[in-house]
Amino acid sequence: MPLLPPDRPFGDSIGLGVKFYQGEPVQGLFALRELGVRWVREEHHWASFEPAAGQYRGFTGAFINRLKFYRQHDIGVVFILAYGNGVAYPDTAERPLNSIDPDAFGRYAAEVARRLQAAGVRFALEVWNEPHNGEIQKKVGGSWQGAGPAPWVHHYVKLVKAVRDVARALDPAIPVFSQDDMWICHYWFLEAGLPADLDGFSIHPYQPSPERAAVAHDTDWCRPFQVVDRDGSFRSGVRRLKEQGLEKLGREPRIWITEMGYQAANQGREGGIPAERIAAYVPRSYISAFAAGVEVSCWFSSFDGPDGPMGLRDNRGDKRPAYHAFRTMSEQLKHARLIDQPLGAGGLTAGPQAFRFQQGSEQVMVMWAADDRQHQVMSPGATRVIDLLGGDRPVANGDLVVEEAPIYVHGRWTDEQIASWRLGVRT
Numbered sequence: 256m257p258l259l260p261p262d263r264p265f266g267d268s269i270g271l272g273v274k275f276y277q278g279e280p281v282q283g284l285f286a287l288r289e290l291g292v293r294w295v296r297e298e299h300h301w302a303s304f305e306p307a308a309g310q311y312r313g314f315t316g317a318f319i320n321r322l323k324f325y326r327q328h329d330i331g332v333v334f335i336l337a338y339g340n341g342v343a344y345p346d347t348a349e350r351p352l353n354s355i356d357p358d359a360f361g362r363y364a365a366e367v368a369r370r371l372q373a374a375g376v377r378f379a380l381e382v383w384n385e386p387h388n389g390e391i392q393k394k395v396g397g398s399w400q401g402a403g404p405a406p407w408v409h410h411y412v413k414l415v416k417a418v419r420d421v422a423r424a425l426d427p428a429i430p431v432f433s434q435d436d437m438w439i440c441h442y443w444f445l446e447a448g449l450p451a452d453l454d455g456f457s458i459h460p461y462q463p464s465p466e467r468a469a470v471a472h473d474t475d476w477c478r479p480f481q482v483v484d485r486d487g488s489f490r491s492g493v494r495r496l497k498e499q500g501l502e503k504l505g506r507e508p509r510i511w512i513t514e515m516g517y518q519a520a521n522q523g524r525e526g527g528i529p530a531e532r533i534a535a536y537v538p539r540s541y542i543s544a545f546a547a548g549v550e551v552s553c554w555f556s557s558f559d560g561p562d563g564p565m566g567l568r569d570n571r572g573d574k575r576p577a578y579h580a581f582r583t584m585s586e587q588l589k590h591a592r593l594i595d596q597p598l599g600a601g602g603l604t605a606g607p608q609a610f611r612f613q614q615g616s617e618q619v620m621v622m623w624a625a626d627d628r629q630h631q632v633m634s635p636g637a638t639r640v641i642d643l644l645g646g647d648r649p650v651a652n653g654d655l656v657v658e659e660a661p662i663y664v665h666g667r668w669t670d671e672q673i674a675s676w677r678l679g680v681r682t
Contacts, residue, residue, distance in 0.1 A: 258681035265612065266283040266589035270333065270553035271567075272514060273323060277560040280572065283319050284324050286557070290567075290578075291585030295325065296553045298384075301363050302342045308359070311366050322374040331377035333457075333513055336364050337419060337597050338383070339390050346394075354409065355391060361417030368425050379430035381457050381513060382418050387412045387440050401443030408440070409433040412447045419450045426515045432457040437490055438470070442480045445503040455509030455550075457494065460489060461516070465539040466625045467604045468492045468680065487602040493562075509550050515540050516555035519564040519575065527564065534576035534643060535660040536583040539623055542610055542661075546596060554581065576644065583645040587663045589620055590614055590620070597673045598632070599625065607632060607657045607678065611668070618668060623661040630657040633677040639665040 271292045273279060276299070285296065299318055305311050314322070325332055339354040340363070346353045353359075363381060371378045386392065386407070387399050391414075397405030415433045422429040433444055436459030444456075454491050458628060462469040470477055470492075472485045480499070484491035493510055500508035520527035537554065544552045554577075559566040567578040591612035597620070599608035607630040609622045620637075624630050635653035641663040648662065655664065 258584075262592055264589065265542075265545055265591050266291055266585065267293055268549065268551050269541065269585060269589075270296065270513075270551045271513075272296040272553045274555040274556055274558045274560040274562075274566075275317070277558075277562075278570075279558040279560060281317070281320075281348075282572075283557055283568070284321065286568075286578075287330060288328060290581050291589050292330060294331040294333055294551050294553060296333040296335065296381075297308065298323070298337060299367070300338060301336070301340040301360070302338075304367070305340060305343050305363055307382065308343045309362075314370060317369075319374070321370070322376050325463055326375045329377070330540045332371065333379050333381055333511070333551070334367060334371065334462065334557075335381050335384050335513075336360070339394075341665075342475060343548070345654055354681070355394065355414070357410075357413040357417040359413050361421045364418040365421035365425065368422060368429060372426070379432060380422060381432050381434050381511075382404065382415045383411070383434055385434070385436045385459065387437055396402045400437060401440045402476070402478075405443065408443050408447045409577075412444055412449055412658070415444070415453065416450050419453055423452065430454040432507070432513075434513065435459075436461065436514065438482050438496060439477045439480065440470075442482070442499055444675065445499060449504065451504045451506070453504065453508065455511065456500065457511045457513040458496075459514040459555075460492070460512060461514070462489060464625065465489065465536050466608070477522055486602075486604055489543055490547040490603050493544075493549060497548070502645060503571075507661075510599070512549055512552040513545055514555040515544075515552060516565050530576050531668075535582035536622070536659045537577050537580040537627075538621065538643070541584060542588075542621055546592060546610060583643065583663075585640065586645070587619060587641060588614070591619055597676070598622070598678075606630065617665055620664040620666070620668070621661050622655065622657045622664060624658050627659070631679040634658050634664065634666075634668070635663045636666040636668045636672055638667075641665070 258639035273295045341354040392407040395410045397407045401408045422431050431454050434457045441456045468483045468489045471487050476547045517533045518527040518624050519530045556566050558568050559570045591614035594611045599607045605626045612619045632655045637650050637653050640648040643660040
């Protein structure tokens with residue numbers, strides 16, 4: 256059965272990873288309004304923030320100006336607390352982990368939180384970025400996926416506890432999230448004793464398609480845990496992680512996605528997928544996450560920067576199809592509330608998918624195919640159809656062609672009408 260989120264507007268879940276600290280032109284701020292973004296993911300590295308022990312240089316002028324913009328436009332900030340600070344706290348033979356000392360890291364987190372509070376922005380604290388894939392795992396040691404013995408997992412949990420303690424002291428309402436892109440790591444963080452009052456986990460579900468997770472139900476390096484159902488669905492991964500958190504913490508954790516996205520093909524790099532397919536994956540990713548109960552999702556990213564062709568805009572500032580798909584999604588669903596999933600709830604990784612939203616006095620049915628086939632859906636009641644990039648499609652007796660690119664079908668349907676829909680496959 257689908258995991259439907261609380262009754263809240265879809266637009267509240269729309270986040271975006273920005274790259275102003277990596278060369279994105281400041282004009283990109285104004286795109287955030289056009290795209291309907293409610294959360295941005297930002298960072299300000301510990302070593303530049305605290306160049307000497309206890310001496311905080313603080314935020315740059317450019318970052319302070321961005322915070323003013325975010326406050327003025329009610330955009331929240333997911334702040335990445337990272338990375339090690341070998342400048343103020345160099346490693347020594349006696350203290351080989353000095354640069355990632357939990358107490359010093361907690362003091363840094365407290366100072367960051369105080370300055371974000373003073374800036375008047377909504378914010379959440381994310382403890383590190385992909386800790387299995389960097390200096391914590393390398394310095395402390397242990398298996399990358401967190402299976403024992405993995406002392407790096409226990410050290411990371413100490414960092415999380417330090418941040419949670421200072422955040423609680425400042426304001427219990429400040430959200431704090433543990434982080435890793437590999438879902439299995441969160442299971443081992445829980446085993447190592449994440450604090451019970453932790454708000455939740457942030458994840459990076461880079462996966463073959465928005466509906467299918469990157470791991471299988473029997474992936475060997477996930478054992479002894481099963482992190483997805485036998486269908487390999489993304490939604491089952493979210494559900495299972497929530498269930499594990501509930502069992503270990505005594506409360507259901509909040510799940511945020513702070514990176515999701517795809518590399519575009521034909522950009523001088525190996526791999527990647529066509530830009531048109533990535534555009535189709537934008538609304539599919541956000542809607543799939545929202546239906547699974549993910550609170551906030553951030554696309555990676557607004558701008559290519561140094562990370563290759565993954566941005567909504569390239570390094571010249573040119574907009575990829577994904578940009579226009581993002582804008583259309585926001586325009587169509589910003590104030591909408593999800594009602595149900597009339598198609599696809601019994602087969603989450605293939606076939607036609609349909610999600611019914613209520614927006615004002617009308618309904619919006621977002622439909623796509625989670626496979627490479629064209630499907631025909633007879634859906635009387637449609638009054639208007641908007642395509643992936645915002646164009647109008649003709650409406651003909653409710654005969655809809657559903658394929659990988661979502662369409663936004665406006666109308667009103669009773670449950671009885673939906674039950675009478677006829678499905679077929681076009682060859």
